[in-house]
Amino acid sequence: MKNDVIIIGGGAAGLCAAVAIKRKNPALSIRLLEALPRVGKKLATTGNGRCNITNKNITEVRYHGTHPDFAMYALNRFGGKATEDFFNKIGVPFVFEEEKGYPASLQAASVVDCLRFAAKEAGVIVCTETRVTNIQLSGGLFKVIAGNMSFLAENVIIAAGLLSGGERLGSDGQMLELLKKAGFKTVRTYPAIVQLKTAPEIVRQLKGIKVNAEVGLKSGSKLLRREYGEVLFCDYGLSGPPILQVSGAAALAQSPVISLDLMREKGLDELTAELGERITLLAGRSTDEFFTGMMNKRLGQVIIKAAGYKLNMPVSALDKNAPQKIAAVIKNFSFTVTGNTGFINSQVTSGGLDTEQFDRKTMMSLDCKGLYAIGEILDIDGDCGGFNLQWAWSSALCAAEAIAGKGNKRNG
Ligand SMILES: Cc1cc2nc3c(=O)[nH]c(=O)nc-3n(C[C@H](O)[C@H](O)[C@H](O)COP(=O)(O)OP(=O)(O)OC[C@H]3O[C@@H](n4cnc5c(N)ncnc54)[C@H](O)[C@@H]3O)c2cc1C
Numbered sequence: 001m002k003n004d005v006i007i008i009g010g011g012a013a014g015l016c017a018a019v020a021i022k023r024k025n026p027a028l029s030i031r032l033l034e035a036l037p038r039v040g041k042k043l044a045t046t047g048n049g050r051c052n053i054t055n056k057n058i059t060e061v062r063y064h065g066t067h068p069d070f071a072m073y074a075l076n077r078f079g080g081k082a083t084e085d086f087f088n089k090i091g092v093p094f095v096f097e098e099e100k101g102y103p104a105s106l107q108a109a110s111v112v113d114c115l116r117f118a119a120k121e122a123g124v125i126v127c128t129e130t131r132v133t134n135i136q137l138s139g140g141l142f143k144v145i146a147g148n149m150s151f152l153a154e155n156v157i158i159a160a161g162l163l164s165g166g167e168r169l170g171s172d173g174q175m176l177e178l179l180k181k182a183g184f185k186t187v188r189t190y191p192a193i194v195q196l197k198t199a200p201e202i203v204r205q206l207k208g209i210k211v212n213a214e215v216g217l218k219s220g221s222k223l224l225r226r227e228y229g230e231v232l233f234c235d236y237g238l239s240g241p242p243i244l245q246v247s248g249a250a251a252l253a254q255s256p257v258i259s260l261d262l263m264r265e266k267g268l269d270e271l272t273a274e275l276g277e278r279i280t281l282l283a284g285r286s287t288d289e290f291f292t293g294m295m296n297k298r299l300g301q302v303i304i305k306a307a308g309y310k311l312n313m314p315v316s317a318l319d320k321n322a323p324q325k326i327a328a329v330i331k332n333f334s335f336t337v338t339g340n341t342g343f344i345n346s347q348v349t350s351g352g353l354d355t356e357q358f359d360r361k362t363m364m365s366l367d368c369k370g371l372y373a374i375g376e377i378l379d380i381d382g383d384c385g386g387f388n389l390q391w392a393w394s395s396a397l398c399a400a401e402a403i404a405g406k407g408n409k410r411n412g
Pocket of ligand 1: 008009010011012013014033034035036039040041042043045046047048051052053054130131132133159160161162164165169170171172174175346347348374375376377385386387388389390392
């Protein structure tokens with residue numbers, strides 16, 4: 001049977017597109033094919049189960065890829081307000097915590113439910129456990145093959161995501177490989193919004209400690225990116241929001257180094273003077289207790305050692321350069337990045353289908369009319385904070401508008 005539209009992938013972008021097309025043009029027949037037994041598995045895990053669904057500050061600097069400007073038409077055409085309207089109409093009002101938007105329920109699973117209900121109410125045919133294995137052109141129509149089944153369609157939307165979160169969440173990257181074989185240009189994929197691995201010696205001693213720090217990502221003397229927030233020391237390296245935020249840039253950088261400023265509110269000279277006074281004040285203590293009361297004790301001990309001093313010696317025995325040397329470590333506590341914890345632990349995949357092959361207003365392939373790509377499979381990824389789901393919604397709504405409009409012309 002011929003379908004007006006086949007959507008490959010029942011994740012954030014695919015479900016949104018299915019509902020949006022039907023709401024604009026109920027006459028169109030839509031079949032959504034999902035490889036897993038349930039739709040929206042990844043969406044249900046987002047935002048630690050709360051779903052950070054959007055962000056109030058959608059700007060180009062928050063997006064990455066070979067051509068991040070590609071995303072701006074969709075993000076402006078269907079930005080935060082249009083997304084909120086769309087979700088309000090399917091029963092999901094938003095709440096905001098500072099700039100981050102969430103469903104009022106604070107439950108990611110309820111966002112999946114409402115998309116599912118809306119798709120069913122609109123008459124979208126959802127086929128789960130249907131993994132697409134090939135797409136062919138046949139007599140002016142697309143023939144979408146899933147194992148021993150095949151479906152014909154006038155339009156196909158690829159909404160199959162990429163590699164982040166692993167196969168459990170439906171992310172195997174197989175659709176990208178298939179499209180590559182069919183001649184589409186792709187951009188190398190790598191994990192982003194992911195924990196960073198560093199040399200283990202120091203981080204292991206600090207495992208479990210959280211500190212507020214300004215995180216600088218450096219390559220040689222060049223500062224590539226700066227973020228502030230809570231950093232978590234782990235046995236493999238570093239985690240926490242600012243680390244996740246710089247991780248995509250770290251993957252591209254040459255010899256990346258993370259520099260933590262553990263006291264950004266104080267300049268180097270001010271801190272040096274303060275530490276000099278503290279040495280005088282606490283001269284009777286031992287160096288392993290020098291920072292006790294000022295910062296985490298274990299962290300303080302590691303800083304003393306990193307500045308080149310021994311623990312268990314009297315504070316009074318520290319030399320005259322000690323305040324400056326210790327302050328320098330606090331202001332620039334550095335870790336060489338050796339890698340990251342991989343796709344399985346990442347929230348988003350950088351790279352994917354080269355956007356130059358697609359129309360930014362409709363998400364349609366420039367060479368293969370009727371074939372659209374939306375969401376993460378395109379070479380666009382956003383920062384942590386609701387930017388990736390916003391890209392999924394915005395790109396889906398653009399494709400939906402284009403397809404529903406075509407249908408209107410044909411039906412009208
Ligand atoms: C743990 C985690 C937390 C996250 N939290 C947030 C957050 O709070 N805010 C935010 O903005 N972003 C978050 N993200 C990122 C966000 O989830 C993704 O950017 C978004 O889901 C991408 O949407 P998509 O529809 O393109 O892909 P997906 O949501 O991955 O959907 C793709 C779907 O296609 C299906 N599929 C794949 N191949 C085939 C095939 N061959 N045939 C049929 N079906 C197929 C998959 O099973 C899947 O259901 C998070 C990601 C993870 C992993």
